[in-house]
Amino acid sequence: MPDPSTYRPATGTIPDSPGVYKFRDPTGRVIYVGKAKSLRQRLNSYFADLSGLHPRTAQMVTTAGSVEWTVVSTEVEALQLEYNWIKEFDPRFNVRYRDDKSYPELAVTLGEEFPRLQVMRGAHRKGVRYFGPYAHAWAIRETLDLLLRVFPARTCSSGVFKRSAQIGRPCLLGYIGKCSAPCTGAVSAEEHRQIVDDFCDFMAGKADPMIRRLEKEMSTAAAELDFEKAARLRDDLGALRRAVEKQAVVLGDGTDADVIGIAADDLLASVQVFHVRGGRVRGQRGWIVDVDAETAGDGLDGPEGGTGGTGRLVENFLLQFYGQRAADEGASAVPKEILIPAVPSDGDEMVQWLADLRGGRVSLRVAQRGDKKDLALTVKRNAAEALAQHRLKRASDLTARSAALMEVADTLGMDAAPLRIECIDISHVQGTNVVASLVVFEDGLPKRSDYRRFAIREKPGDDVASIAEVVRRRFTHGVTGRIADLDSEFTAPPTPVPAEPGRPTAIDPDTGRVRRFAYPPQLLVVDGGAPQVNAAAAVLADLGIADVTVCGLAKRLEEIWVPGEDDPVIFPRTSEALYLLQRLRDEAHRFAITYHRAKRSKSMTQSALDGVAGLGQTRRTALIKHFGSLTQLRLADAEKIAAVPGIGRMTAQSVYAALHPEEAGPPEEPPGGSALADDAAPAPEAGVLDASDSLYMTSTGQASTT
The missing domain is CATH 3.30.420 (Nucleotidyltransferase; domain 5)
Known part of the structure; x- marks a missing residue:
């Protein structure tokens, strides 16, 4: 592999001018063409440290064996020269805008005496006017068949045209009115060309004048009692309008x-x-x-x-x-x-x-x-x-998935292809609402039923510590016969029988079913570089788990990190294995950020009534429903708040104090007894009614339930 330093131009020899440059491989073949406003600045960037270059750029400079340049006077000249060189040399490292197929176009052979309408593919020919390209051949054929009723131009091949001219009989299209039959002399060459010109005008966007002309002719024919002609023109108008509907107007000003x-x-x-x-x-x-x-x-x-x-x-x-x-x-x-x-x-x-x-x-x-x-x-x-x-399409290809899994195994030194891969990603904003995701791929495809999400409990904001926490919680799940370490939203039936150290039993002895996450993955991927990978490997070592391969995928250069290594593993840019790991990482990131956004939104919607003791969700809802909004509730005094069904006098005063902290003071003493201060009042025990909320004192001094 060539070393870029062996062919790097000497310092100061590259001109600081606009120009175009070519990288050649050791055999002299051009592999990349580029242009620059300053050749010196652009070319020097290619000879920087290889670890700081994008993998494809690094591959290009290590494939090349020499570089040369051409100085031009203007940047427009540089554009023209770059295009000419790309077209001439077809460099492998340049973007190639080539279709995976040829798109159909509607062609009109204006260079012939009797122009022909047809659907064509491939390179354009001289003397042919093209409309399109279109995404589907059937769509343009359907439109063409519709328009032949109005523009009965020739669509037959040269052989059919000559044969019909020799026998003096038109083809089927001539009999059914979808061809004006110029082969038999039914129309002259000038009349047929006028039909073709009208067709071209319609396809070029000049449909409205033609529709108005046909409407006028139809009205004239009807006024002259020529109803057959009027009916034919009516059908032609309908065909034109249907053709126009197939090409919806998107820009009202008729823009090209x-x-x-x-x-x-x-x-x-x-x-x-x-x-x-x-x-x-x-x-x-x-x-x-x-x-x-x-x-x-x-x-x-x-x-x-x-x-x-x-x-x-x-x-x-x-x-x-x-x-x-x-x-x-x-x-x-x-x-x-x-x-x-x-x-x-x-x-x-x-x-x-x-x-x-x-x-x-x-x-x-x-x-x-x-x-x-x-x-x-x-x-x-x-x-x-x-x-x-x-x-x-690439993911659904079984052959490509199998090759990707085998390449992952070979590159990472695994004994067999990883049939189950798990990936961990951390999401937070400046250390707040820190969450993690765990996604699972089996046989190279997502297994969404096994996705899990975690709320980070220890050292939020430290990505390395968060990775270690998630790895520990995932691999100790079920070991002690409980599932409390996993997020409560994704719990499974508890495991009553303790498992052997370091690994839960796979089969639940009570149900006979396979426990979720009982089988470890063959490969664990973390989103990050060497620190995150080493943290995950350290947790697995502490748990005594040695048969799980760990690697990390860093976003910056898409390099793969393995524990204990100073340098990353670089997969080829076109590698199916790298593509599989990227899909895994992107899915983990999507799942993590979705959970983080939901949690962040929930934390930002705290109500001013949340801190009022003894005021639960039901009573908060009753207050908002009664007053209509928190603003109207804030304008009410304690007596109006207490008038809401289910709200006692003490609770009303607590609500008023919470909404007016500047006026906070000891609550009024209720009739018949003294009240505790708000800061000294004990919270009601679970299941015990608060007398000030659920009871009210009658005029006789007896307690009645509300």
Whole structure:
């Protein structure tokens, strides 16, 4: 493996100018192409400490054997040169926006004497006008079949067309009115081309003028008592309206734009594009790509940031997608407006490059409000859904799961593949409401019935101590015949028979059923680095459990830590094992943060009446229901509070004092006896009625129940 220091350029030899650089492997093949405003700053970042680089970046620089660069005068030239080199060399470490399939498009062969309408895939051809791409071929075929009633243009192949011309008889479509039969001379070439031009205008978004024209012709035919023609025009109008309904209006101003949405993590990115023409979504396209070395090094960010990974992803996409489309289709491939999730760092240069491709002005911006922002959010949701579906597809692959489990076992030195894996994660905000989660994967899939959550009791805020506490509580569960160590919300029937030291018995002798968590996992994963892993291993050693492998997954560089090792284990970036461990960690994080948010919300909704002695939930509810709100209750005096059914005089005074601490004083002495001060009054024992609350004194001095 090449050492980056062996081919690092000498200090001061890299120019501080804009340019494009190429990394080559020892055989001379280009493996990465990039551009920079300052070649010196960008290239020096690649030769930093390998432990501080993203795994994919580290893999790239250790694969390379040399680096070279070309200085240009402007950043627009750098963009053009970068695109040309990516297209020429196809570097393996650059993002490749290639479809996993070719998308269908509706093509009109305008270059022929009798243009043909057809659904096509693949590269664009000269003299053909395209509409789309569309996500499904059946959808565009259905729309085309509907429109042939109104625009009876030719759809047959050249062979069928010539054969019909020779025999003087049209095909079936000509007989049923879905083709004007130019093959038999029923219409001239000019008349047929006019039909095709009208079809192109309709597909380009000019449907409203055509609908108005047909409505006018239908009314004229009806006024002239030509009801057959009027009925035919009525059916044509219905077909046009149904076709328009299939392409819903999303932008009322008839905008021509491409809307780009991105959902990404540190490994993969999902990119979706909606092609909006005439205010309607005419096509959709999507990609799942690996994040390239430069993007991964920058990190991913949101719409408000443009210098990080999201901005770089947008830049890469614009460069490759529109560069290729412009080469295939010409200036029409670039729309007037492109809505993006984040502005690239070289936004001005990118706009200039796109404008040169289009031959006119191009607007490149982030949607901020209105329909365009709503559509941008929709595209982003589609990108997130596509990424989730891609992950699920990989997770549901039995072969991939088996390979991932075997790779985990081989890399961590386990005797067999871990069929049961448990993962622990801690969640808190500055040491408050500290909770933990325990998620379980069996055979590489989540087993949600075994998920558990913990409220941390010891040393809240110390993640290492919290990990140790959760590990101890999990592995001592059932050992002493009780389950109090687990969170009370997830308790199981108690274990009456003590287990052997360090391990509970698997079968309950009373029920004959397998106890939950009786079997330990083969692999325990903690969310964190070396300190968390060592803490978990120390607890297992104290408990005498030696057959559970422990590792930690750190978020920063996605490295795997094992106990007692100074250096982490680095899985390949495309490793199915790393993907499995990431899913496990992400699921534990999701489960922990959900519990933490619920607990935090509960702690923030404490009522001002919670501290009043003798006032339970039922009486608090009665007070709020009677007065309508806590504000109205605060305006009431003690007598009005005591008038509420079930509220005694002493409790009313306690409530009033709690709501008016500035006026706090000893309560009034009730008739017939003296009252204890609030701070000296003993709390009622459980099950004993408080006379001041549940009884009231009648005028005769006798006690009666309320």
